[in-house]
Amino acid sequence: MNIPVSQLPSGGYGYAFSDIQVSPMNFLQITRYLENLPENDPLERYLYEIKSLIDEDKRILDCYIMDVDFLIFYKKLITISDNATFNISISCPVCHESIRKTISLDKDIHFKQIDRNVMEGAIIELGGHKYETIVPTVRQFFKVFEKYLKYRKIEDLEIIKTIALIKDFDIRGNQVEDDVLGAQHSDITLLLALKELYNNRLEPIEVYCPKCNDGKGPEERRGITVSVETLIVDFFREICNNCPLDGSKILFKQVRKG
């Protein structure tokens, strides 16, 4: 399956190729995937997810991390669903009712519009130092990621992704790391804005509790915001819980009486 890069969160800006290959997994591949997926190690897990994509198309190395995060999710989605929809269930924070919703890739999943200027990078000042920001490709991200995979000084993937947004990590790695980890006051706001700009590209989904909103008009309704990122982490587990086999797919033999 070929996905036009124009449909990725980056809008395809700056790509030297027009599409990328991502196919659904078959049963054998899923079994292998689940068997080999590192448990309880978010960094190894992320590496494994990216490598699975590279196995299919080497050009993943030249894709932006923001796009690859989406492709990880997309590959799983097309694996389990032939119409790009999936079910989720969340608990209403007010009445604790379990709400089920079908999420459709076309209708419910939207990327925040990205500005070309944003993709060109920026000059920032952090911890009294001037830096240039980049939108890292997998190749660029790996230079930063490999260091943390090996030495484990930081094990938070979000922080590593934020560090990777700063150019010159290979030259001034320790300084960049100190400036990010030790950020205070306005520097924190800056880092959060960067993270929002480059890494959180998916719009959250609004879900309405039928019980709490019973009989209310559209203006009075209060929605629950679900972040798509949290759904993606344990995607397959979520799917198994929410899409149980129905009678049309499996027929159990009836025990004959008498």
Ligand SMILES: [Zn+2]
């Ligand atoms: Zn409710």
